[in-house]
Amino acid sequence: MIINIKQLFTGKADVLDIDCTLDFSGFEYQNNRPFKEPVRVSGKISASAGIVVLNAVAEFVFHCACDRCLAEIDKPMQVPISHDLVTSSTEDDNDKLVLVENYELPLDDLVLEDLILNLPSKNLCREDCPGICPICGKDLKSGYCGCRSDKIDPRFAILKQLTEQTD
Ligand SMILES: [Zn+2]
Ligand SMILES: [Zn+2]
Structure with missing residues (x-):
């Protein structure tokens, strides 16, 4: 899903609401398909004082296997999607900063990247498995x-x- 955010940079709009579902059901991670159901993303992109900021949250059920017994686990999760959006690269290089080319924000790629970074590395079906x-x-x-x-x-x-x- 591509979101055109030009109006936020030209001053024609201050806020763009985001409320959508993204399909990552084909994505494989550690021999699993962690996102079997659609991932819901809600929040907004807002412009103030020349800075365009994406603030949203992704809600989904994370499917994985227990590290010890391999039982299937369904873990409801929320991951914040928070970035400053810029249209040209700057010296200031940090992972919150996202370069948006031609005012076209590829929301799928951005969200998927954030989800992968935030997936828990340890998963147990129960603490004392x-x-x-x-x-x-x-x-x-x-x-x-x-x-x-x-x-x-x-x-x-x-x-x-x-x-x-x-x-
Ligand atoms: Zn035995
Ligand atoms: Zn287990």
Whole structure:
């Protein structure tokens, strides 16, 4: 979706309301399709004192897999979409600043970029998810399997240590 924001730069308008849904259902991330449903974006683009600012929020359900047991998780999320829009590049280079060419703002690209930056890197179906048994592969949420821990394959023992350290 391209939004033409010329009128904000020429002074013909002060505010442009944004209320739309974007379709990122085909987007793949870490072997998942995190945005199965449309992403709703609402907010506004406003001009004041020569500065054009985009302030919006993206609401969506983030689909991912539990890091420990791979169960599917649906996590409702809100991500702020906040940028200063400029039509020519300046010395001041920061990630809030977006260069808009020909007054055409590609909202899809901008929103998708912000969503990816804000996706949680750790996902658990629940805080104390016990994961799966490294020996038999049983989902330990539904009860322990009876495998003896002293039989743990040394390769898995290292993995286990690593996951415990990063928690
Ligand atoms: Zn889990
Ligand atoms: Zn087991």
